[in-house]
Amino acid sequence: MIAALDHVQxxxxxxxxxxxxxxxxxxxxxxxxxxxxxxxxxGGCWFQAGPVQLHLGIEQDFVPAKKAHPGIRVTSIEAYAARLASHGAQVVWDDNLPGHRRFSAQDPVGNRLEFLERLEAVTAA
Structure with missing residues (x-):
């Protein structure tokens, strides 16, 4: 039986x-x-924040996926988006997921990363 997601590669x-x-x-x-x-x-490298692990593996003929992405839950999403933007990341907001605030950004090699926070978490803060 599946118990948890261990990591995303x-x-x-x-x-x-x-x-x-x-x-x-x-x-x-x-x-x-x-x-x-x-x-x-x-080659490659692995990263962790709390229970979240992202593994970056080297692929010789790398092409970033256009749609595939990890969805990463964050707290204080507005501040987190500002943090990324202050480092030059393009933050693209998307209001199409009911009950959430979310945005996407790309890492330096073009991997799409989605960051989201439940709206009740935002309004409770």
Whole structure:
């Protein structure tokens, strides 16, 4: 039986690790976590914030997905969007999910990331 989502794997092009490390740690506020040695030899990097893990794996013929994305729950979504925008990220708001505030942004290699907060969480704050 499924108990929880362990992680989401995104792809990235060879040599993009420095840009990914800067973005996922400095901009998104995640921390890098070590990859097991056998997997570290393949390149890429892993990040975590609370129980959320994003793994970035190297793909030789990388093309960012146009629609596929992780949906990441955040708190204080307006402040979080401002944080990303202050680092040069393009924040695209989308009001089409009832009961939520949400926006998307792209990481340095073009992966789409969606950030959302339930409206009752916003109004209760």
């Amino acid at each position: 995104l792809a990235a092009p060879p040599g993009s690790e420095p840009a990914l490390r800067t973005y996922y740690t400095s901009v998104l506020g995640m921390r890098e976590i070590p990859k097991p040695p056998a997997l570290a030899a393949r």
